[in-house]
Amino acid sequence: MIDNKKMCEILGAMAEKVQEQKDFLTELDNEIGDGDHGINLARGFAAVKEKMPSFADKDVGAILKETGMTLVSTVGGASGPLYGTAFMKAGMACKGMAEIGGKEFLAAFSAAVAGIKQRGKSEEGEKTMLDALCPAERALTEALGGGADLKEALGKAVDAAEEGLVHTKDIIATKGRASYLGERSLGHQDPGATSSLLLLQVFEAAL
DSSP states (O other), X not given: OEEHHHHHHHHHHHHHHHHHHHHHHHHHHHHHSOSOHHHHHHHHHHHHHHHGGGGTTSOHHHHHHHHHHHHHHHXXXXXXXXXXXXXHHHHHHTTTOSEEOHHHHHHHHHHHHHHHHHHHTOOTTSSSTHHHHHHXXXXXXXXXXXXXXXXXXXXXXXXXXXXXXXXXXXXXXXXXGGGGGGGGGTTOOOHHHHHHHHHHHHHHHHO
């Protein structure tokens, strides 16, 4: 089970991972986007980390919601509203919960993915973060449905997200700044799908 203390630990690890991979994410974004993905995301998660002392007495849902609101207000570009929406929707799905297990995590993850689709008006197959997150959601659903524990199910989700990320190199972008490049976006992996995978890897490693 993931309680509020564990959730804070995971968010702290996410902040460290994003900071560590900031230049790599920005480099990917330089090729097909605005060149600010890593910088923006690192700024957002640094702000989340600063707020963490105030999370101590909050439930898991409230922590996720507060994280989302912080990301929306501190991350520029498209990724702020998208990641912010994802965390806020996940928080709403866990409203009032002191701890969450596999079933609750899946509900929160599905709510996050649905929120990204709605906010970005996008679907899987358009060279976005959804190309990592949608396969991860399917793998998570299948693994948990088959009786796997959350750690094992997240392992499957990470594998599926990795495959989805590799596949973004073969997709012509039709959403966001990358869509202006048309066929020139081929051969490049999507920065949002890359950061989504990184956050999932942090979650799995923390369990």
